[in-house]
Amino acid sequence: MGEIADPARKSIGARRNPDSADAILEAAEAVLIEAGYAGFSIEAVARRARAGKPTIYRWWPSKAALLLEVYQRQKRVDIPDTESLEEDLVGFLINLFTHWRETSSGSVFRSLIAEAQSDETAAAALAGYAGGRRSHTGQIIERAKARGEIAGDIDPAVVADLVASYAWRHLLINRLDEPEAAIRKMVRYLLQGIEARGGQR
The missing domain is CATH 1.10.357.10 (Tetracycline Repressor, domain 2)
Structure with a gap:
């Protein structure tokens, strides 16, 4: 029996999927609001977004890169x-x-x-x-x-x-x-x- 596709985890590649990227950025914002900087991690964001860590690291090579894009998105x-x-x-x-x-x-x-x-x-x-x-x-x-x-x-x-x-x-x-x-x-x-x-x- 085949696995049912999870709409929150679309196929990824080198090019960012806009919907998946938005879900990750929204998850990152939510983690920051709820847990603050001390509780912010790629692992926490991945869990919240229901995305794989490799996906996040492919598009944001560091925690800092993700934080910066969250900031620019909000500003x-x-x-x-x-x-x-x-x-x-x-x-x-x-x-x-x-x-x-x-x-x-x-x-x-x-x-x-x-x-x-x-x-x-x-x-x-x-x-x-x-x-x-x-x-x-x-x-x-x-x-x-x-x-x-x-x-x-x-x-x-x-x-x-x-x-x-x-x-x-x-x-x-x-x-x-x-x-x-x-x-x-x-x-x-x-x-x-x-x-x-x-x-x-």
Whole structure:
């Protein structure tokens, strides 16, 4: 008597089956929500998704790769375009903090950062992701440069790193309820600098 096919376990190959991949990603999200980072493993995800571990490892070669795709799948953060650099940066950070706070994506990204501390594969995945986000956030700075709002020799990547450093710190210490006034103060310090003007050095 032949085995009845389980619809949750479709045939797999080198190319990802979208339905199977979605089931695995949904299972990974559920495991993170229910068990947290400490309880997150490929084995737990495989059990939840009713998928084989080889399938998961074929499509995500590491725990970090799976965590990163779960995070990217969840992330929906609008980047404002108000024609004011201050308002764009403040709006972006408010949107980012709200997203991290109101969805499970904040805990997912914290988990990925934690994994990167002891796993070279995770560190490489995180560095690659951060590089892409630096370029993405740098577009805010590029727009301001094109408007003549900031000096032409400003490096957008460095400014993006400063913004990301502020955001990551708040994520890691779970201070995502920062009031707009505090976010705006940081952005003004960033844009205006802290050097005394007209005083002695």
